Amino acid sequence: MATQSPSPTGPDLTEGVTLADFAGGQMLRGHVGKKSVLLVRLGDEVLAVGAKCTHYQGPLDRGIVVGETLRCPLHHACFSLRTGEALAAPAFDPLPCWQVEHENGRIRVRERLPAATPAPQKAPPDQPQDIVILGGGAAGFAAAEMLRRRGYPGRLTILGAEADPPCDRPNLSKDFLAGTAPESWMPLKPADFYKEQSIGLRLGVTVTAIDTAARELALADGSRIGFDRLLIATGAEPVRLPIPGADLPHVFTLRSFADSRAIGAVAAQARSAVVLGSGFIGLEAAAALRARGLGVHVVSRDERPLEKVLGSELGDFIRHLHEEHGVTFHMQDSITAITPDRVTLATGASIDADLVIIGIGVRPRTALAEAAGLDTDHGILVDARLETSCPGIFAAGDVARWPGGPGGAGMRVEHWVVAERQGQVAAQNMLGTSQPFRDAPFFWSKHYDVSFRYVGHAAGWDDSRIEGDIAARNATVSYLKDGQVLAVATIGRDRVALEQGQRLSGGRQDGR
Ligand SMILES: Cc1cc2nc3c(=O)[nH]c(=O)nc-3n(C[C@H](O)[C@H](O)[C@H](O)COP(=O)(O)OP(=O)(O)OC[C@H]3O[C@@H](n4cnc5c(N)ncnc54)[C@H](O)[C@@H]3O)c2cc1C
Numbered sequence: 001m002a003t004q005s006p007s008p009t010g011p012d013l014t015e016g017v018t019l020a021d022f023a024g025g026q027m028l029r030g031h032v033g034k035k036s037v038l039l040v041r042l043g044d045e046v047l048a049v050g051a052k053c054t055h056y057q058g059p060l061d062r063g064i065v066v067g068e069t070l071r072c073p074l075h076h077a078c079f080s081l082r083t084g085e086a087l088a089a090p091a092f093d094p095l096p097c098w099q100v101e102h103e104n105g106r107i108r109v110r111e112r113l114p115a116a117t118p119a120p121q122k123a124p125p126d127q128p129q130d131i132v133i134l135g136g137g138a139a140g141f142a143a144a145e146m147l148r149r150r151g152y153p154g155r156l157t158i159l160g161a162e163a164d165p166p167c168d169r170p171n172l173s174k175d176f177l178a179g180t181a182p183e184s185w186m187p188l189k190p191a192d193f194y195k196e197q198s199i200g201l202r203l204g205v206t207v208t209a210i211d212t213a214a215r216e217l218a219l220a221d222g223s224r225i226g227f228d229r230l231l232i233a234t235g236a237e238p239v240r241l242p243i244p245g246a247d248l249p250h251v252f253t254l255r256s257f258a259d260s261r262a263i264g265a266v267a268a269q270a271r272s273a274v275v276l277g278s279g280f281i282g283l284e285a286a287a288a289l290r291a292r293g294l295g296v297h298v299v300s301r302d303e304r305p306l307e308k309v310l311g312s313e314l315g316d317f318i319r320h321l322h323e324e325h326g327v328t329f330h331m332q333d334s335i336t337a338i339t340p341d342r343v344t345l346a347t348g349a350s351i352d353a354d355l356v357i358i359g360i361g362v363r364p365r366t367a368l369a370e371a372a373g374l375d376t377d378h379g380i381l382v383d384a385r386l387e388t389s390c391p392g393i394f395a396a397g398d399v400a401r402w403p404g405g406p407g408g409a410g411m412r413v414e415h416w417v418v419a420e421r422q423g424q425v426a427a428q429n430m431l432g433t434s435q436p437f438r439d440a441p442f443f444w445s446k447h448y449d450v451s452f453r454y455v456g457h458a459a460g461w462d463d464s465r466i467e468g469d470i471a472a473r474n475a476t477v478s479y480l481k482d483g484q485v486l487a488v489a490t491i492g493r494d495r496v497a498l499e500q501g502q503r504l505s506g507g508r509q510d511g512r
Pocket residue numbers: 134135136137138139140159160161162169170171172173205206207208233234235236254255256281365368396397398399413414415416417419420442443444445446
C-alpha cells in the first residue's frame with residue numbers, strides 16, 4: 001500500500017549519535033538522507049533498520065523489541081532485526097538494513113546493506129512437487145509467498161473463485177469503501193510478483209470437490225488438478241437474509257473486492273443507506289458511507305453494538321462515536337422486508353434506503369472439506385501444525401479450527417493476521433518442519449479516526465477490567481475468566497496491545 005511520506009525526523013545518523021542520545025530507551029529514530037532509520041540496541045550491539053513498517057508504514061519506534069525481533073504497533077508485523085526479514089505477517093517485504101560503526105564513542109550509520117536472502121528450508125526426503133492452494137485470500141496468498149521464500153522449487157498453484165488477485169480485504173470496509181483509497185492500493189502484490197515467483201494464480205476458478213484418494217481437485221469447468229500437498233484456505237461467506245427484497249440489486253453483503261466496488265458504485269448515486277448488523281464489518285461500512293455523505297441507519301438485534309465481543313462499556317462508546325458522526329441506531333430490531341427505496345423494520349417502522357448492506361456475520365466455507373470426509377466441527381479441524389485429518393492436506397484462516405485457547409479446547413476466528421500467519425505456518429509445515437501455530441489471535445478495527453486493537457480470544461468472560469479512560473480514547477479493557485486474562489482490547493494504547501499479545505502468545509522470542 002502506498003502512502004505519502006513526510007520528511008524524516010530525528011538526528012542525521014550518518015553524523016553519529018551517542019548512547020546517551022537513546023535517553024535510556026532501546027530505540028532511536030533518525031534518518032539517513034531522506035530515509036527514516038531506526039537504531040536498536042541489542043545488548044552491546046546497535047543495529048540499524050528502516051523505521052517504517054513495510055505493511056502500512058507504521059512507526060516502528062512505537063513498537064516493541066522482543067528478542068532479536070521488532071514488532072509494529074499498528075498491525076503487529078514482526079521483523080528480524082539482523083536481516084530485516086518480515087518473519088510474520090501482515091508485512092511481507094523486508095526492512096532495509098544499514099551497516100553501523102562505532103567510532104570514538106559515536107555510533108554512525110554507514111552504507112545500506114544488500115538485502116539478505118531468506119534462509120531456504122532444508123528439503124525433506126519426501127519433498128512435495130505439486131502444491132495446490134485452494135483459496136486466493138489472506139491465508140492462501142501468505143502460504144504461497146512463504147513457500148517460495150523458503151525455497152520450494154516445485155509446481156505451485158493458487159485457485160481462487162474471485163476474479164481479483166489476493167487483495168487487502170480489511171480495506172474493503174474502510175478507506176476503499178469510503179472512496180479515499182485508490183484501487184491500486186488494494187492488491188497484496190502486483191501481477192508481476194506471481195510471474196516472477198512462478199506461482200500459477202488461477203482466478204475466477206471454483207473448486208467443486210476434493211478427491212482425497214486420487215489427490216485431485218475437481219473444478220467447475222469439469223477439469224481436474226492433482227496435488228501432493230493441499231492447503232484449504234476457503235475463508236468464510238457472509239450469512240444471507242431470507243426476507244422479501246433481499247435479492248434486489250441495491251442489497252449487498254461485503255466480502256470481496258467486487259462487493260466493495262459494487263457498493264461504492266451504488267453509494268456514489270445513493271442518499272441513504274441501511275446497514276443490518278452492528279458487528280465490525282457493518283459498523284466500518286457505516287463509517288465509510290458517512291464519509292461519502294450518505295445518511296446511515298444501523299439496524300441490529302443486539303442491545304449494544306459489539307457488546308458480545310467488547311463488552312458494554314466499549315459497546316456504548318462505539319455507539320456514541322457513530323452517533324457523533326451522524327449514524328442512527330435501531331437496536332433490538334430487525335428488517336422484515338426491503339423494497340427498492342425503503343426497508344421495513346420488525347417493529348413496524350420503515351426507513352428510506354437506496355442502499356442496503358447485510359452484515360450479520362459469516363460462516364466458514366467447510367462444505368468441500370465435509371464432502372471429502374475431513375473432520376469438521378464449525379470449521380475444518382486441524383492439529384497444531386494445521387494439518388487436517390487427511391495427511392498432506394492442511395487448512396488455514398477463517399475456515400480452520402485449531403487446538404488453541406484455554407486447555408487447547410479449539411478456536412476459530414475471522415482475523416486477517418491470524419489467517420496470514422496460519423498460511424505461513426502451514427506452508428513451512430508442508431515443506432517438512434513441525435511448527436505449531438501458537439500465536440495469540442489479534443485483530444484491529446477502525447471507525448472514523450478511532451482504531452481498536454484486540455489480542456487473545458474471550459468467547460465468554462466473567463469479569464472485565466478497565467484501565468484509563470474510554471471516553472478519552474485512551475484505555476485498556478481486559479476480559480477475564482476464573483481470574484485469568486483471556487483477551488485485551490485497547491484504544492490509543494497500541495504498545496499495550498503488542499505487549500499483551502506477546503504475553504498471551506507465551507512470551508516467545510522468535511516471531512515464527
Ligand atoms: C470487509 C472486511 C473487512 C475486514 N476487516 C478486518 C480487519 O479490520 N481486521 C481483521 O483482523 N480482519 C478483518 N477482516 C477479516 C479478514 O479479512 C479475514 O479473516 C481473512 O480475509 C480470512 O482469510 P482467509 O484466507 O481465511 O479467507 P479469504 O480472505 O476470504 O479468502 C478465501 C478465498 O477462498 C476462495 N474460495 C472459497 N471457496 C472456493 C472454491 N470452492 N473454489 C475456489 N476458491 C474458493 C474465495 O474466493 C477467497 O478468494 C475483514 C473481512 C472483511 C470481509
